[in-house]
Amino acid sequence: MSGTLFSDVRIIDGVSATSYPGEVLVEGERVVAVARAPQTLPRNGVEVIDGAGRTLMPGLTEAHAHLSFCGAQDLHEFTRIPVEEHLLLTIENAKLLLERGFTSCFSAAAAKPRLDVVVRNAIDAGRFPGPRLRAATQEMTPSGNLGDLDTIELSLPPQVRFAVTCDSPDAFRAACRFAAREGVDTFKVNVSGDRGFDAWGAGTDATVITDEELATVVQVARGRGKRVAAHATSAASVKMCVRHRVDVIYHAAMADEEALDLLESAKDWVFVGPTIGFPYTLTHEADRYGVHHDAATRRRLEAELESIVTVCQALRRRGIRVLPGGDYGLFCNPQGTNARDLEHFVKLLGYTPMEAIQAATRHGGALMGRPDELGQIRAGFLADLLLVDGDPLDDIGILQDPERLDGIMKGGRFHKRPLEARRRLLAAE
Numbered sequence: 508m509s510g511t512l513f514s515d516v517r518i519i520d521g522v523s524a525t526s527y528p529g530e531v532l533v534e535g536e537r538v539v540a541v542a543r544a545p546q547t548l549p550r551n552g553v554e555v556i557d558g559a560g561r562t563l564m565p566g567l568t569e570a571h572a573h574l575s576f577c578g579a580q581d582l583h584e585f586t587r588i589p590v591e592e593h594l595l596l597t598i599e600n601a602k603l604l605l606e607r608g609f610t611s612c613f614s615a616a617a618a619k620p621r622l623d624v625v626v627r628n629a630i631d632a633g634r635f636p637g638p639r640l641r642a643a644t645q646e647m648t649p650s651g652n653l654g655d656l657d658t659i660e661l662s663l664p665p666q667v668r669f670a671v672t673c674d675s676p677d678a679f680r681a682a683c684r685f686a687a688r689e690g691v692d693t694f695k696v697n698v699s700g701d702r703g704f705d706a707w708g709a710g711t712d713a714t715v716i717t718d719e720e721l722a723t724v725v726q727v728a729r730g731r732g733k734r735v736a737a738h739a740t741s742a743a744s745v746k747m748c749v750r751h752r753v754d755v756i757y758h759a760a761m762a763d764e765e766a767l768d769l770l771e772s773a774k775d776w777v778f779v780g781p782t783i784g785f786p787y788t789l790t791h792e793a794d795r796y797g798v799h800h801d802a803a804t805r806r807r808l809e810a811e812l813e814s815i816v817t818v819c820q821a822l823r824r825r826g827i828r829v830l831p832g833g834d835y836g837l838f839c840n841p842q843g844t845n846a847r848d849l850e851h852f853v854k855l856l857g858y859t860p861m862e863a864i865q866a867a868t869r870h871g872g873a874l875m876g877r878p879d880e881l882g883q884i885r886a887g888f889l890a891d892l893l894l895v896d897g898d899p900l901d902d903i904g905i906l907q908d909p910e911r912l913d914g915i916m917k918g919g920r921f922h923k924r925p926l927e928a929r930r931r932l933l934a935a936e
């Protein structure tokens with residue numbers, strides 16, 4: 508058998524406004540033909556998967572992945588996991604994400620310097636199953652900001668620290684060049700503060716690095732063919748990122764009209780990852796993990812969530828590419844539940860199920876730097892496919908149910924073979 512034919516499927520191709528019945532032929536690692544009618548593609552010499560009316564769609568992209576984040580409540584916990592165990596945990600998370608339908612992950616920082624790079628290389632070499640991975644640096648941050656774990660952190664050797672602290676353009680340049688040497692794809696830089704860092708003057712509305720520092724990061728990235736992704740919650744940090752042509756802007760929670768205008772003017776190249784998953788679970792579900800907010804904290808969290816929702820609705824209206832992906836791996840937002848972000852897009856941000864899926868597939872392929880071969884079901888594109896039992900356009904929530912992901916294919920090979928085809932193989936033995 509030299510190929511796979513998916514017959515009798517409803518195709519969500521990542522571009523078309525509606526799904527349609529048809530057939531898809533895969534040869535090698537790519538889709539070679541898509542037919543919009545039944546029984547039209549050649550069947551000889553290929554394995555035929557009878558879709559029985561199920562949905563065939565592109566694999567999902569997690570746009571804000573932290574494969575090395577393993578449930579820690581306090582960032583200090585990451586530094587206490589020895590490198591060896593941490594590598595195993597990261598490998599397990601990579602496999603878990605693929606099993607949950609994510610065939611691509613764009614990393615938004617690793618918890619130790621080489622975790623993403625090593626795992627990406629091992630996946631690419633076929634040593635472990637996992638999604639395609641764009642490997643990131645650690646969080647690069649100025650002192651006294653998100654990621655800097657104070658004096659305790661400074662006493663640790665660099666290879667177990669959570670972040671790289673940089674306090675001048677030269678320091679950022681050195682960190683970027685070091686990371687380029689190790690083989691990362693993306694430089695992650697914390698341009699704004701974050702919740703919980705107000706005491707350091709680095710709350711969500713603070714912008715904590717200088718223009719010169721960000722310019723340096725972007726300059727090294729351009730020279731070395733890397734992407735830049737930024738943690739940017741404050742309005743000023745979003746504007747700074749657009750001015751410096753930062754490729755991926757995360758959060759943008761406090762973007763004002765001027766920031767929205769700038770983002771709109773950049774919509775041909777910029778990607779926004781609002782990262783709704785974690786603030787949602789932190790606000791509504793932290794109790795389940797033994798964290799109980801007092802009334803003032805709850806009000807603050809609710810206001811922040813509301814602000815993210817308002818900003819995202821504006822981004823959607825303005826046609827800016829906004830992608831699902833939400834800091835899964837933090838304590839109340841477990842790895843493997845990542846497809847919940849698509850439901851948040853529909854239920855909180857006003858996206859249609861098709862828009863949410865296209866954001867996670869077509870835009871995901873573009874985010875991965877492969878707009879012409881990833882994230883769509885189309886002849887010539889890589890065969891990263893999900894065979895879904897049911898219609899996610901009716902209920903986007905089914906994408907979170909591993910039982911409904913009947914088939915998972917990456918690069919033309921099944922990671923999970925559909926049940927019917929598994930049974931057929933067993934019967935033939």
Ligand SMILES: [Zn+2]
Nearest residue numbers: 571573615834
């Ligand atoms: Zn993150």
